[in-house]
Amino acid sequence: MEKIRLQKYLSQAWICSRRKAEEYISEWLIKVNWEIAQIWQSVVPWVDKIELLEKAIKIQEEMVYYKLNKPRGIVTTCAQNWEKNIIDIVDIKQRVFPIWRLDKDTTWLILLTNDGRLANFLMHPRYKHEKEYIVEVFWSITDDALEKMRNWLFILWSYTKKAIVNRISSWKFSIIITEWRNRQIRRMVEKVWFRVKKLKRIRIENIKLWNLESWEYIKLTNNELKDLFKKLWLRKEI
Numbered sequence: 001m002e003k004i005r006l007q008k009y010l011s012q013a014w015i016c017s018r019r020k021a022e023e024y025i026s027e028w029l030i031k032v033n034w035e036i037a038q039i040w041q042s043v044v045p046w047v048d049k050i051e052l053l054e055k056a057i058k059i060q061e062e063m064v065y066y067k068l069n070k071p072r073g074i075v076t077t078c079a080q081n082w083e084k085n086i087i088d089i090v091d092i093k094q095r096v097f098p099i100w101r102l103d104k105d106t107t108w109l110i111l112l113t114n115d116g117r118l119a120n121f122l123m124h125p126r127y128k129h130e131k132e133y134i135v136e137v138f139w140s141i142t143d144d145a146l147e148k149m150r151n152w153l154f155i156l157w158s159y160t161k162k163a164i165v166n167r168i169s170s171w172k173f174s175i176i177i178t179e180w181r182n183r184q185i186r187r188m189v190e191k192v193w194f195r196v197k198k199l200k201r202i203r204i205e206n207i208k209l210w211n212l213e214s215w216e217y218i219k220l221t222n223n224e225l226k227d228l229f230k231k232l233w234l235r236k237e238i
Contacts, residue, residue, distance in 0.1 A: 003042040006032065009050060013057050029053055064094045065225060066112040067207055068217035075104045086110070090217055099123060099204075103183055108133075108201030109209040112217065121232045122204070128161075128178035132203035133185055137194045140170040145192035149175065155187045163188075171197075205231055 004012075010021040010030075022039060024030050030037040031051040043050060050057045068090065070076065076086045076098045086098050090112065099111040099119045113119060122129055146167060152159040164176040175185060186196050202209040206227040207220065220228070 003044050006030065006037055006041045006043050006050070009043050009045060010052075010057065013050075015052060015057055024052065062094065063115045064092065064096060064113060065115065065118075065220040066090070066092065066096065066217050067209070067212065067220060068110050068112055069209060069212040069214050070106075070108050070110045071214045072107055073104055076100065076110060086112070089215060100180065103186075106199045106201070107214065108199075109204060109207065109212070110201070111204060111207065111220075118229075118232070123180070125179055127232070129205050130176055130178055130203070131180070131201060132174060132176045134168070134172065134174055134198075134200045134202055135185060135189065135196060136172045136198040137189060138171075138197050139194070141167075141173065141194055143167075145194060146173060148192050149188050153188050153191045155184070155191055156181050160184070160188065 006025065007018040007021040010016055010024070011018050015021070016024065021030075025037050025039050025041075028036050029052060031054075032041060032043055033049050034051075037050075068086070070086060071089075074086055074089060087096070090096075092112065094114050096112040096114050097119070099113065099122050111122070121127060146165050150163055150165045152162070160181075161177070161179050166174050168174060177184065181187070185199055189196050200209075207224055212218065
């Protein structure tokens with residue numbers, strides 16, 4: 001089997017960046033086949049035993065990435081309880097989990113993966129990932145209310161960040177936010193004295209819902225993954 005540099009192995013195992021791997025090796029924290037690793041060392045994946053602080057490190061053979069149009073009434077959790085959860089409605093052989101856990105009354109684009117590092121990046125507030133929603137309210141919404149949502153609103157003990165809000169019709173608008181708080185869109189709409197009738201997320205960063213039907217899920221395309229990882233890597237050194 002082909003050898004790869006130890007730093008690359010640690011990066012592909014989603015342990016750390018290559019630069020950070022060099023620090024770990026220099027600090028004698030990495031072992032290869034029970035011996036202290038060297039900065040120049042190469043390894044054979046799935047043959048050599050690599051350890052960080054006495055814990056074995058393995059490259060996962062297959063990372064999977066899906067997008068799902070979550071129907072109403074489904075909770076976004078893997079927990080097994082009396083409610084039907086998001087894992088119950090998909091047939092994926094790998095053990096995946098949803099990125100973000102949000103309320104069951106919303107329909108939305110949601111990502112399913114077994115890639116914990118991607119999930120951490122997307123959920124971390126530091127990186128300000130864009131999420132776009134279509135919102136329908138119960139009565140005609142005013143321009144003043146839309147303007148207030150574009151700017152700061154005080155909810156959950158602090159001010160929201162600025163949002164991009166565009167009217168679609170008298171009762172419907174789109175909103176793009178770069179943060180996540182519990183039931184944030186609904187709380188913002190209630191703050192300007194309206195109430196959400198329907199809420200649908202249609203985009204996470206470059207990943208769009210397109211014409212995916214309710215309950216339907218498909219793998220992300222190579223182009224979607226390439227663009228997504230490019231956005232993430234630009235925001236964090238790998």
